Amino acid sequence: MINAVGREIPQEILDATGKKVYEGAYAYDNYEYTKAAPTVHAVCDPKRSKLVENIHEALVKCGIRDGMTLSFHHHFREGDYVVNMVMEEIHNMGIKDITICASSLGKAHDPIVPYIEDGTIVGIQSSGVRGKIGEAISTGKLRDLAIMRSHGGRVRAIESGEVHIDIAFIGAPTCDEYGNMRAVGGKSDCGVLSYAMVDAEYADKVVAITDCLVPFPNIPASISMVHVDYVCVVDEIGNPAKIATGAAKPTTDVRKLMMAEYCTQFVIHTPYFKEGFSYQTGAGGASIASAISLGKIMEERGIHMGLGLGGITTPLSDLLAKGLIRKIVDTQDFDLGAIESIKNNPNHIEISASEYANPFNKGAYVNKLDFVILASLEVDVNFNCNVVVGSDGVITGAQGGHPDTAAGAKCTIVIAPLLQGRIPAICTNVTTVTTPGETVDVVITDYGIAINPRRQDLIECMKGVNLPFCTIEELRDKAYAMTGEPDPVQFGDRIVGIIEGRDGTIMDVVREIKPYEFK
Amino acid sequence: MMHPNKKRLRRSMMFLNCQKPGLIKDPYIYKPDSIMLDLEDAVAENQKDAARYSLYHALQEIDYRGVERVVRINGLDTPHWKEDIRVCVAGGADTIRIAKTESAQDVHTVEEHVLAAEREFGRPEGSTLLMAALESCKGVLNALEVCQSSERLIGIALSGGDYTKDLQTTITGTGVELQGARQHMIIAARAAGVQCWDTVFTNLDAMDVFEEEVKMIKMMGFDGKSLVNPRQIDIVHKVFTPSQKEIIFAEKVVREIDEKKAQGIGVFTVDGKMIDIAFYDGAKRTIALAKASGVYEGDL
Amino acid sequence: MEIKKAAMAGTLESSDAQVTVEPGSGSIDLTIESSVIHQFGRQIRATVLETLDRLEVRDAKVTVVDKGALDCTLKARVECAVYRSNDITENLPWGGVIR
Numbered sequence: 031m032i033n034a035v036g037r038e039i040p041q042e043i044l045d046a047t048g049k050k051v052y053e054g055a056y057a058y059d060n061y062e063y064t065k066a067a068p069t070v071h072a073v074c075d076p077k078r079s080k081l082v083e084n085i086h087e088a089l090v091k092c093g094i095r096d097g098m099t100l101s102f103h104h105h106f107r108e109g110d111y112v113v114n115m116v117m118e119e120i121h122n123m124g125i126k127d128i129t130i131c132a133s134s135l136g137k138a139h140d141p142i143v144p145y146i147e148d149g150t151i152v153g154i155q156s157s158g159v160r161g162k163i164g165e166a167i168s169t170g171k172l173r174d175l176a177i178m179r180s181h182g183g184r185v186r187a188i189e190s191g192e193v194h195i196d197i198a199f200i201g202a203p204t205c206d207e208y209g210n211m212r213a214v215g216g217k218s219d220c221g222v223l224s225y226a227m228v229d230a231e232y233a234d235k236v237v238a239i240t241d242c243l244v245p246f247p248n249i250p251a252s253i254s255m256v257h258v259d260y261v262c263v264v265d266e267i268g269n270p271a272k273i274a275t276g277a278a279k280p281t282t283d284v285r286k287l288m289m290a291e292y293c294t295q296f297v298i299h300t301p302y303f304k305e306g307f308s309y310q311t312g313a314g315g316a317s318i319a320s321a322i323s324l325g326k327i328m329e330e331r332g333i334h335m336g337l338g339l340g341g342i343t344t345p346l347s348d349l350l351a352k353g354l355i356r357k358i359v360d361t362q363d364f365d366l367g368a369i370e371s372i373k374n375n376p377n378h379i380e381i382s383a384s385e386y387a388n389p390f391n392k393g394a395y396v397n398k399l400d401f402v403i404l405a406s407l408e409v410d411v412n413f414n415c416n417v418v419v420g421s422d423g424v425i426t427g428a429q430g431g432h433p434d435t436a437a438g439a440k441c442t443i444v445i446a447p448l449l450q451g452r453i454p455a456i457c458t459n460v461t462t463v464t465t466p467g468e469t470v471d472v473v474i475t476d477y478g479i480a481i482n483p484r485r486q487d488l489i490e491c492m493k494g495v496n497l498p499f500c501t502i503e504e505l506r507d508k509a510y511a512m513t514g515e516p517d518p519v520q521f522g523d524r525i526v527g528i529i530e531g532r533d534g535t536i537m538d539v540v541r542e543i544k545p546y547e548f549k
Numbered sequence: 550m551m552h553p554n555k556k557r558l559r560r561s562m563m564f565l566n567c568q569k570p571g572l573i574k575d576p577y578i579y580k581p582d583s584i585m586l587d588l589e590d591a592v593a594e595n596q597k598d599a600a601r602y603s604l605y606h607a608l609q610e611i612d613y614r615g616v617e618r619v620v621r622i623n624g625l626d627t628p629h630w631k632e633d634i635r636v637c638v639a640g641g642a643d644t645i646r647i648a649k650t651e652s653a654q655d656v657h658t659v660e661e662h663v664l665a666a667e668r669e670f671g672r673p674e675g676s677t678l679l680m681a682a683l684e685s686c687k688g689v690l691n692a693l694e695v696c697q698s699s700e701r702l703i704g705i706a707l708s709g710g711d712y713t714k715d716l717q718t719t720i721t722g723t724g725v726e727l728q729g730a731r732q733h734m735i736i737a738a739r740a741a742g743v744q745c746w747d748t749v750f751t752n753l754d755a756m757d758v759f760e761e762e763v764k765m766i767k768m769m770g771f772d773g774k775s776l777v778n779p780r781q782i783d784i785v786h787k788v789f790t791p792s793q794k795e796i797i798f799a800e801k802v803v804r805e806i807d808e809k810k811a812q813g814i815g816v817f818t819v820d821g822k823m824i825d826i827a828f829y830d831g832a833k834r835t836i837a838l839a840k841a842s843g844v845y846e847g848d849l
Numbered sequence: 850m851e852i853k854k855a856a857m858a859g860t861l862e863s864s865d866a867q868v869t870v871e872p873g874s875g876s877i878d879l880t881i882e883s884s885v886i887h888q889f890g891r892q893i894r895a896t897v898l899e900t901l902d903r904l905e906v907r908d909a910k911v912t913v914v915d916k917g918a919l920d921c922t923l924k925a926r927v928e929c930a931v932y933r934s935n936d937i938t939e940n941l942p943w944g945g946v947i948r
Contacts, residue, residue, distance in 0.1 A: 421885070421887070421888055422884075422885070422886075422887045422888070423887055450917075451863050451864050451884065451885065451916065451917025452864070452885045452888075452889055452917035452918065452919060453885060453888065453917065512919060513889070513919065514889065514892045514920065516888035516889060517887070517888050517889070517890070517891055517892075518888075519887045519888065520887065543887075546886045546887055546890050548890060548891065548894060549891070
């Protein structure tokens with residue numbers, strides 16, 4: 031069946047998943063459903079301790095068994111030790127058929143690939159995967175379909191009961207013996223625990239894993255003791271050097287600076303750039319450069335950002351400190367400057383992933399965005415974006431909040447250099463659709479800027495603005511003129527994963543790759 | 550007849566290593582006036598041949614979108630320059646930058662080979678322009694004869710690194726060591742009616758110092774500067790962009806002179822300043838520069 | 850042209866390609882490894898074979914390790930390797946078989 035972004039979703043996949051095809055960005059507005067609920071065990075007896083000796087004991091007490099679904103968060107990014115630590119113990123216990131439902135997985139988790147190969151892990155549901163797990167899925171080593179969900183989509187899937195978490199493992203920078211978890215302090219400071227909040231509320235069993243046990247009460251808590259069954263203290267939950275680095279030096283790459291400047295000029299010429307506007311930007315070089323240059327203009331004109339959203343970096347925190355931003359609501363911190371800011375600035379506030387982006391709650395922050403500045407591996411002439419599957423067909427990225435913010439924002443801007451080596455970023459058909467073109471308004475490249483023809487209003491207000499506007503087809507043609515037209519990837523028949531729309535429908539499928547053959 | 554591009558705008562002339570495919574594939578997006586594809590210092594001795602194949606295909610197949618394609622060839626004291634000239638002409642380079650030029654004879658030698666190559670590869674005779682880099686005391690002292698050496702010669706460029714070595718000093722950051730060469734070269738270039746470019750500035754962490762240097766060489770009369778990084782381009786263009794005040798004054802001068810000339814009046818005032826025909830070319834240049842910088846909206 | 854000895858040109862930097870030619874055993878034996886093989890393998894192969902054909906190389910073992918080079922770079926690297934194998938660096942046929 032062909033979905034609303036023109037992708038053929040085979041009937042067998044619809045049957046196997048019970049899902050529907052993607053019908054449009056807001057097709058599920060006003061959708062009625064009953065929320066799921068976990069099966070929990072009460073702690074009435076004040077003498078009962080939640081502390082366990084080790085991961086093994088936690089697993090035993092949680093009743094670990096074959097076929098369970100376990101959840102993890104990715105606030106420790108490439109410095110995470112928790113996933114590997116838990117999965118190694120599960121492997122040692124001989125448990126099989128586990129599904130991992132993580133907010134994201136990265137190269138840090140390469141060591142679990144053997145557990146995919148030996149059947150310990152049979153399912154992966156994540157925002158995305160990088161490194162060897164991506165290769166393992168793309169080469170057909172995972173038994174079940176991998177499911178790639180946006181941050182908002184993951185909360186929706188958990189709250190609606192589409193996925194049920196048996197045990198949630200929540201790495202906590204600080205925790206007390208009764209399970210009050212905070213993201214700040216300790217050795218593995220990560221600023222916020224936003225992605226793990228839904229896990230704590232909806233999992234049957236919740237295990238806090240910390241390397242910094244602090245006196246009770248550890249409050250205000252990001253995640254409250256009322257959700258926590260066990261507390262396990264380990265030596266290290268992560269590598270601080272990889273959890274948060276110092277603020278990236280602002281890029282000096284002229285190409286990125288040029289795209290950043292185009293982006294800033296575009297933003298300030300829209301009607302949304304006015305006192306109190308809301309804004310989200312990523313952590314890439316061009317995104318950060320555009321936040322910095324936008325900050326200068328805000329300062330010159332005395333315009334304040336009412337709300338800064340998303341994954342937070344030092345430049346945005348600096349604007350908050352200068353009083354140019356009124357509030358930052360935060361679901362992830364990308365550097366130490368952002369972590370310092372959330373500790374010290376009362377206007378920098380931790381929110382849950384549900385508040386951030388869940389399409390099935392009663393209104394998420396993304397819905398209030400004026401601008402979001404995003405990156406993309408590929409954008410096609412229908413403005414569909416691909417942020418998960420590399421141009422070689424291998425899963426190599428994550429949806430993150432990309433589809434959520436694109437759907438929410440009044441003005442969604444994607445910045446992408448036209449070429450990455452020989453790979454054109456603007457193409458006829460993206461390898462895999464992750465973010466539908468109907469939610470993407472502007473594409474900024476080093477070769478020109480294309481406005482989505484659906485946004486005649488934006489086209490109209492850019493008349494007379496001195497920026498290199500062109501059509502998306504012209505951008506593609508410029509790219510192809512240099513690289514030649516790329517051949518489609520030679521996929522195998524087997525479907526190894528699905529790209530889930532934020533509303534739970536199927537946006538696209540990911541097929542097994544096969545070795546390249548010259549024909 | 551003068552080559553139509555001999556006096557084109559050349560504020561920013563950016564060096565690129567011919568041997569780096571990632572660099573030469575699309576430098577035009579930074580909008581320099583000229584790129585200088587380097588076969589000389591940037592290319593290792595054992596890669597001189599490889600750089601030529603890359604150069605040939607780049608010149609033939611990459612659309613540089615109107616950016617002037619200058620090629621810096623190896624010095625006349627090397628075994629490479631003859632083949633460098635052949636590939637430049639065959640590929641259709643706009644201009645050849647002669648390294649280490651010391652005399653009019655050096656230019657004549659190159660010119661002879663360029664002409665032979667134009668004949669060999671069926672390119673119009675005289676189509677390949679030349680520029681001369683002065684990199685020694687002798688070269689700098691011979692600036693005037695170099696400037697007057699050839700109809701193909703568009704101008705001279707100072708190469709400060711080698712020049713200061715010859716002078717037995719270094720690039721000090723104060724500019725004092727380059728004062729004489731700069732002053733002498735711009736005078737020679739203007740006397741011969743050709744262009745003149747300043748040397749590179751290599752410290753990319755001192756953009757403010759770079760900007761000061763660009764302002765200074767503009768005041769001295771230079772047409773532009775050799776650059777080593779695209780980050781420098783915008784600064785040069787900004788410095789060389791006439792102010793609105795300068796543009797308005799230039800417009801008045803041009804209009805007044807056009808009008809008064811018809812009436813036979815030689816000297817008059819604009820905005821309280823004494824003006825005569827000697828101001829005409831300068832005012833025209835200001836307007837041309839304003840147009841090139843994209844800030845001119847008038848009808849002159 | 851004959852491949853007289855093994856020769857190499859190019860680098861393994863992004864947007865470049867490293868091409869090695871060696872004396873063959875009667876025909877063209879081409880091996881391609883590329884970071885963009887899925888999308889451009891066919892075109893890389895065609896470009897390399899066309900370039901060899903123009904140079905009248907009929908008997909060679911050719912290895913290309915491509916890092917996303919554009920066609921103009923691939924041609925340049927193949928030509929350079931072939932002429933290096935013949936120790937030719939001057940009076941090259943620009944615009945002739947090199948084009």
